[in-house]
Amino acid sequence: MSGNGAVWGRVRGRLRAFPERLAACRAEAAAYGRCVQASTAPGGRLTKDLCVQEFKALRSCFAAAVVRVLPSGTLCYFNVPFFTEGQDDPKGRPLGWTSLHYVCVCCPQP
Amino acid sequence: MRLLYRGEMLRLGVLCLWRRRPLVFGVPAKNLGLRKVASGVSPPGSTSPRALNIFDRDLKRKQKNWAARQPEPMKFDYLKEEVGSRIADRVYDIARKFSLALDVGCGRGYIAQHLNKETVGKFFQVDIAENALKNTLEMEIPTVSVLADEEFLPFRENTFDLVVSSLSLHWVNDLPRALEQIHYVLKPDGVFIGAMFGGDTLYELRCSLQLAETEREGGFSPHVSPFTAVNDLGHLLGRAGFNTLTVDTDEIQVNYPGMFELMEDLQGMGESNCAWNRKALLHRDTMLAAAAVYGEMYGNEDGSVPATYQIYYMIGWKYHDSQAQPAERGSATVSFGELGKINNLMSQEKKSQ
Numbered sequence: 001m002s003g004n005g006a007v008w009g010r011v012r013g014r015l016r017a018f019p020e021r022l023a024a025c026r027a028e029a030a031a032y033g034r035c036v037q038a039s040t041a042p043g044g045r046l047t048k049d050l051c052v053q054e055f056k057a058l059r060s061c062f063a064a065a066v067v068r069v070l071p072s073g074t075l076c077y078f079n080v081p082f083f084t085e086g087q088d089d090p091k092g093r094p095l096g097w098t099s100l101h102y103v104c105v106c107c108p109q110p
Numbered sequence: 111m112r113l114l115y116r117g118e119m120l121r122l123g124v125l126c127l128w129r130r131r132p133l134v135f136g137v138p139a140k141n142l143g144l145r146k147v148a149s150g151v152s153p154p155g156s157t158s159p160r161a162l163n164i165f166d167r168d169l170k171r172k173q174k175n176w177a178a179r180q181p182e183p184m185k186f187d188y189l190k191e192e193v194g195s196r197i198a199d200r201v202y203d204i205a206r207k208f209s210l211a212l213d214v215g216c217g218r219g220y221i222a223q224h225l226n227k228e229t230v231g232k233f234f235q236v237d238i239a240e241n242a243l244k245n246t247l248e249m250e251i252p253t254v255s256v257l258a259d260e261e262f263l264p265f266r267e268n269t270f271d272l273v274v275s276s277l278s279l280h281w282v283n284d285l286p287r288a289l290e291q292i293h294y295v296l297k298p299d300g301v302f303i304g305a306m307f308g309g310d311t312l313y314e315l316r317c318s319l320q321l322a323e324t325e326r327e328g329g330f331s332p333h334v335s336p337f338t339a340v341n342d343l344g345h346l347l348g349r350a351g352f353n354t355l356t357v358d359t360d361e362i363q364v365n366y367p368g369m370f371e372l373m374e375d376l377q378g379m380g381e382s383n384c385a386w387n388r389k390a391l392l393h394r395d396t397m398l399a400a401a402a403v404y405g406e407m408y409g410n411e412d413g414s415v416p417a418t419y420q421i422y423y424m425i426g427w428k429y430h431d432s433q434a435q436p437a438e439r440g441s442a443t444v445s446f447g448e449l450g451k452i453n454n455l456m457s458q459e460k461k462s463q
Contacts, residue, residue, distance in 0.1 A: 019370045022401055026413075032399065033406020036321050046321060048328035055326070055399060062398060 025061040032058050162284045165335070167238070167259065169384040170281050174239035177380030178218065183245065186378035187218070192362065193305050193421055194220030194276050200303050200423065201225060201274065208272040212236065214260050214292065215278020217380075219246040219253070227251055230272065236263065237278075239380070261288045265295045275304040277421070280337055281384065289350035299430030302352065308359060308420035309337045314408045315372065315417065322400035331389040343422055352426030353433060360421045365414040369401040372417050 022029060035051035038044060177183065198221055201208075209231035213221055216235040225233075233253045237243055243255040258264050260275075260282050273292050282288045292302050316334040323330035338346075340357060347355050366372040376382065409415050427433060444455060 018397070018401075019368050022368060022370070022398065026405075029402035030406050032402045033404075036325055036399075036403050037407050039325075040321065046324050048325065050325055055395075058398065058402060059395065 021062055021065040024065040025058060028054070028058040028061045164283055164385055164387075165281050166384045166386055167281075167283065171238045173377075173382050173384060174217075174237070174380040175241045177378055178239055178241035178245055180378060183218065183378075186375055187220070189362065189364070189379065189419060190217055190220045190277055195224050196360070196421075196423070197221050197274055197276050197303055197305055198224035200425065201229060201272065204301060206271075207231070210234070210270050211272040211274065212263075212265070212270045212295065214263070214273060214275040214288075216246075217242050217276075217278070219249055221274050221276055222249040222251055222253060223247045225249075225251060234265075234270070236260070242380075261291065263291045263295055267294055268297045269295050271297055271300050273300070273302045273304075275302075275306075277305055277307060279304060280307045280335065285338065286346055286349060289346055289352075293351045293426075293428060296428040298428050299432060300428045302424075302426045302428075304424045306343070306422050306424070307337050308422045309339050310361070310418055310420040311337055312417060312419070314404060314415070315369065318369065318400045318404035318407065319396075322396050322403050326393070326396045326399050332385070332387065333383060333389070333392070335383060335385050337420075338422070340422055343424055347424060347426045350426075351428070353429050354425075354427045356423075356425040358423050360423065362419045362421065363416050364419065365410065365416050367414055369404045369415060370397075372415070 032051055032054040035054045036046065039046040039050055177186070180186070201221075202225075207229060211230045211232070212234045213219070214236050216222070216237050217239075219235055222230075222233050222235065227250055230251050233249075233251045235243060235246065235253050235255045236258045237255075238257070238259050240257055243257060246253070246255070256264070260278060261284055273296055275292070279285060279288060296302060312334050319333045320330045340359060343357050344355055347357075366375070404415055405413075448455065
């Protein structure tokens with residue numbers, strides 16, 4: 001440990017935000033957990049990168065989940081997506097997302 | 111390569127922060143291997159000649175010192191308080207007054223605060239962490255705090271009427287030797303009441319980390335320290351010389367919001383990993399994967415996760431002539447085959463008395 005411990009403090013700060021960021025990605029975490037649990041059933045074998053797709057989804061959600069704690073104690077999640085309405089194609093099927101925005105949703109801390 | 115951290119213990123022992131390069135500090139040669147401490151206690155029986163060195167006792171002392179110096183140590187005390195009160199219950203169950211008692215690995219004195227002066231005359235508190243002895247809880251029994259290791263008790267033979275130990279023997283390297291030392295310092299007809307973590311403790315954490323590490327990294331290493339099995343406890347106590355053994359088991363389940371909070375609480379209790387064979391690094395990806403697996407495999411409906419603490423309570427007595435002896439061979443008056451008619455036999459005996 002050197003100096004004023006600034007690097008250490010930053011690393012620990014990031015680690016302290018892990019629980020909130022994980023809470024923002026419950027669906028992906030549950031999907032990954034189900035995949036790993038399925039491999040523990042009789043006849044299954046858990047090998048490296050067996051559930052890599054689910055983990056990639058979880059990882060990207062986790063990385064996008066930036067949580068800031070405002071001075072008043074409320075938590076701000078920066079990864080809540082919403083999309084603008086898409087136009088339908090000539091056959092009437094929706095074209096899906098036309099643009100993806102991220103909005104900051106500030107919820108009071110439970 | 112062994113890693114030791116200088117200064118205060120800022121690293122979570124059970125999980126380790128991700129770093130680009132592992133930190134390596136010089137390991138003074140005198141700290142490797144067993145500590146040689148001159149102690150007045152020499153156990154009569156011999157333990158294994160091969161030196162057992164599973165845990166880094168120096169690091170454990172640092173971890174306990176750090177935990178005791180936290181701004182809010184009572185935040186993490188819930189488990190030890192609960193087990194301490196259950197041990198105090200067992201002390202009350204024995205209808206005796208103990209003039210001199212010893213608490214091995216006392217922490218902040220979780221057992222002594224539940225006992226009163228009528229039961230125990232004087233209490234000796236022994237721990238390896240000086241900060242824990244400095245911040246003891248309020249208690250009415252006069253106490254003497256001694257800074258000593260559980261394996262090297264600095265007391266003479268036949269000193270104590272009662273020895274208690276709550277949730278600290280799972281970090282000693284040579285458990286047979288520690289139990290023999292406890293037997294040595296007990297007076298004849300003295301009693302030892304102890305509580306230790308059992309094999310099922312934190313199995314959810316162990317399994318989640320194991321599965322996540324296998325899936326993410328292709329292999330796994332132990333992160334939860336090995337606990338004693340209940341059969342082994344009986345053998346160990348018998349080998350140490352204790353009589354009339356009683357071992358019973360109890361499970362406490364505590365719910366946490368997630369895996370990270372559980373690990374933070376374990377660190378706050380001073381229960382971080384200090385085994386020599388611990389892996390120094392736990393990747394962030396593995397931590398994340400383990401938290402996801404933990405929540406999915408063991409989570410409750412409301413999103414919290416349970417953690418199981420299995421506690422073994424053991425009671426052993428030092429031999430004394432006044433204790434109940436097994437009957438002489440050939441002195442049986444009734445055969446086992448008549449066990450079905452035991453009610454008749456008992457009433458006949460009462461009539462004849």
